[in-house]
Structures are given as structure tokens and as C-alpha cells.
Amino acid sequence: MSHLSPLLLLPLFFISIFAQSNNSTYPYCPSSNCGNVTIRYPFWVMNSESATRYCGYDGFGINCLHNGTQRIPQITFGGDSYYVQSINYELGTIFLADYDVSPVASVPDSCPRVRHNINLGTLPLDFAMSSVNLSFHFDCDECPSFATEIPCLDRDAGKACLDVVDNSTGQEDWGAYSCDQEVVTTVFGEYVNMFPNLSTNFSKVLEKGFGLRWEKTNDCDRCEESDGRCGHNNTIGFVCFCSDGRTSKGDCKGTFVTTLSSVFSMLVNISSSHIYQLMVV
Ligand SMILES: *[C@@H]1O[C@H](CO)[C@@H](O)[C@H](O)[C@H]1NC(C)=O
Ligand SMILES: *[C@@H]1O[C@H](CO)[C@@H](O)[C@H](O)[C@H]1NC(C)=O
Ligand SMILES: *[C@@H]1O[C@H](CO)[C@@H](O)[C@H](O)[C@H]1NC(C)=O
Ligand SMILES: *[C@@H]1O[C@H](CO)[C@@H](O)[C@H](O)[C@H]1NC(C)=O
Ligand SMILES: *[C@@H]1O[C@H](CO)[C@@H](O)[C@H](O)[C@H]1NC(C)=O
Ligand SMILES: *[C@@H]1O[C@H](CO)[C@@H](O)[C@H](O)[C@H]1NC(C)=O
Ligand SMILES: *[C@@H]1O[C@H](CO)[C@@H](O)[C@H](O)[C@H]1NC(C)=O
Ligand SMILES: *[C@@H]1O[C@H](CO)[C@@H](O)[C@H](O)[C@H]1NC(C)=O
Ligand SMILES: *[C@@H]1O[C@H](CO)[C@@H](O)[C@H](O)[C@H]1NC(C)=O
Ligand SMILES: CC(=O)N[C@H]1CO[C@H](CO)[C@@H](O)[C@@H]1O
Secondary structure, X not given: OHHHHHHHOXXXXXXXXXXXXXXXXXXXXXXXXXXXXXXXXXXXXXXOOOOOEEEOOOOOEEEEEEEOXXXXXXXXXXXXXXXXXXXXXOOOEEEEEEOOOOOOOOOOOOOOOOOOOOOOOOOOEEEOOOEEEEEEEXXXXXXXXXXXXXXXXXXXXXXXEEEEEOOOOOOOOXXXXXXXXXXXXXXXXXXXXXXOOHHHHHHHHHHOOEEEEEOOOHHHXXXXXXXXXXXXXXXXXXXXXXXXXXXXXOOXXXXXXXXXXXXXXXXXXXXHHHHHHHHHO
């Protein structure tokens, strides 16, 4: 009977393989700090503009800018850069602020001019639940009654008007006001309510920034399901980084299979040696 006992240990091998997977090291997926922000999977630190290999989602590279002693984490998408205020990995939400309006990167400005829309492109990101859009219209003949005039942004050419756009806002017609430019940015609804006089307080709302939730990416499902971390290698494209330090083209199930087969092979060796010993005896 003694040669059968290793087989009884087999379930323990499974358990230890699974239990270890949480304390895995992922040598290619380090966590690091930039200023107050911890950067870890699915985000990654960009060491250069053309990283040849990274562990994290495509487009989720964060640049750590050095300005004197200050470290400023910055992410770029849709052609624009944003300051990373914080990342909540439990909620799956990253909090950003537009560089043009953030006091971190520049001198505080009580009358910042938003220069661009927020363009998420094809990234697996979506606006946080409480998002509200602020729609700025520049160089208008006058401001419509449903909007707020922003006197500090008025120019000779005309007035600057601000409209709070949420889901309850219907289609509004700006046609009659001959505005030259519209820029839409996103903020937290809570702060819009906290600073009701947007006409003078809009910079306070803007500098709080906005939140984006990230989603799992479809192309890396199999990798993540096998406890891997998705990444990219310029030479071979998509790669899956495994908890045992291996890099795989697809997922990490291979680890398990090789571990399993070597366990079997070992068991067979043990069993056969036991059988051999039994025969000798
Ligand atoms: C592994 O960690 C995840 C979260 O990081 C947790 O949900 C899960 O329960 C952990 N599994 C074990 C076996 O500790
Ligand atoms: C896993 O990691 C945590 C914290 O890093 C540590 O407290 C724990 O003892 C580790 N567990 C094992 C089984 O190594
Ligand atoms: C880091 O946090 C401290 C305290 O919360 C704050 O004063 C400082 O401005 C933050 N630094 C950056 C770069 O956000
Ligand atoms: C660096 O910091 C200074 C002072 O805080 C600021 O004026 C300047 O705009 C910053 N530069 C960059 C590139 O963020
Ligand atoms: C705000 O604008 C973005 C595009 O910039 C859009 O995707 C989003 O649905 C808008 N949200 C609301 C609440 O209107
Ligand atoms: C606005 O409505 C769209 C669909 O009509 C929904 O997907 C989105 O979550 C809503 N946004 C808010 C902030 O309620
Ligand atoms: C909001 O600001 C405008 C312009 O400064 C001022 O005329 C108005 O009284 C303010 N309203 C409130 C409620 O503070
Ligand atoms: C990834 O790319 C580097 C060079 O860019 C190369 O040395 C390495 O073999 C590639 N493959 C893996 C699996 O890391
Ligand atoms: C099992 O035995 C064979 C031949 O004796 C050997 O090549 C193989 O490495 C052994 N496997 C293990 C896991 O010890
Ligand atoms: C922080 C801030 O700018 N608060 C201003 C909000 O608007 C009111 C009314 O115009 C001002 O009195 C506050 O100073």
C-alpha cells in the first residue's frame, strides 16, 4: 500500500499551487510610487516614450515627471495630458485633473480657460458615476437664460457662457447665440452643488478633476483568468506575465500543466521505485 500514499497527497499539491498564486511576485509587474500615487497593475510606469516592454493595459502608461523635488504622475490620451490625482484600485477608478486647470502643475488660477474636450478614444475607460459635463461656449453674442455667464473669460469678441449638462438636460439650442467655440469637460456632480455660484467659483469645481472607471479588456481575459497580468512586448506583441515569473504568449495555464505533469512524473517515479523496492523485498 505504501506506493499509493503519494497519490493521496495529490489534492495537497493542487491546494498549494492555488494558495501560492496570491502571494506571487510578478517580477515584470512592479508596483512603484510617483508623488502620492502608487502605480501598479493595470497601470504601469513609462520609463520612456517608447517603452518596448510593459506589464499593464495598453494606453495605461503613467509618466512620472520630475519638477524640482516634486513628482507629478501624468497620463496622456486623446492627445492631451492629465495629472493623476489618485488611483483607487478597489473601486477601479482613476482620478484625474486637466493640466490647464490643475494648481499642481501651474500657478493657481481662479479663471482657467479649458482648452480641449476629454477624448477617451478606444481606451477601456468610462466616466465615473457622478460625472457631470460642463459645456463652455466662447465668444457668444450673449448668454442664453439656461446658461451662466463667466465674466472673467469674456473677450472683446464676446461673452463666455457655461452650461451644466447632465442626463436631465434636454437638447439645448445654441444656434441663436453665434458662439465661436465649444469645449466640454467633465467634473464631479457633488462639487457643482457644493460651489453653486459657478460664475465665480467654476475653477474650484474644475480643479477637483474627474474620475474614470476602468474595465477589464477582452483581449486579456484568458491571461487574467489564469492569474496572469496582461502586457506587451514590442517584439512579440501581447504577452501574459505569470505569477511564477514566466512570460507566456497566451495565458498562464501552461505553468499549471507543466507543474502537474512533473508532479505526475515524480509520482510515477516514486511509485515505480516503491514497486521496485517491494519487488526486491
Ligand atoms: C487573493 O487576493 C484577492 C484580492 O487581491 C482576494 O479576493 C482573494 O480572496 C485572495 N485569495 C486567497 C486564496 O487568499
Ligand atoms: C502573503 O503576503 C502577505 C503580505 O505581503 C503576508 O502577510 C503573508 O504571510 C503571505 N502569505 C504567504 C503564504 O506567504
Ligand atoms: C501629496 O499629498 C500631500 C498631502 O495630502 C499634498 O499636500 C501634496 O500636494 C500632494 N502632492 C501631490 C504631488 O499631489
Ligand atoms: C514646475 O514647478 C513650478 C513651480 O511649482 C511651476 O511653475 C512649473 O510650471 C512646473 N513645471 C512643470 C513642467 O510642471
Ligand atoms: C459627457 O461628455 C462625454 C464626452 O466628452 C460623454 O461621453 C458623456 O456621456 C457625457 N456625460 C454626460 C452626463 O452628459
Ligand atoms: C446617463 O444616461 C446614460 C444612458 O441614457 C447612462 O448610460 C449613463 O450612466 C447616465 N449617466 C448618469 C451620470 O446618470
Ligand atoms: C454669484 O456671482 C455673481 C457675480 O459675481 C453675483 O452677481 C451674484 O450675486 C452671486 N450669487 C450668489 C448667490 O452668490
Ligand atoms: C521581449 O522583448 C525583448 C526585447 O525588446 C526581448 O529581449 C525578449 O526576448 C522579448 N520576449 C519576452 C518574452 O520578454
Ligand atoms: C523520472 O524518472 C525519469 C527516468 O528515470 C527521469 O528522466 C525524470 O527526470 C524523473 N522525473 C522526476 C520528476 O524526477
Ligand atoms: C472659493 C470661491 O471662489 N468662492 C466664491 C464663490 O462665489 C461667491 C459669490 O460670488 C464668492 O463670494 C466666493 O468667494
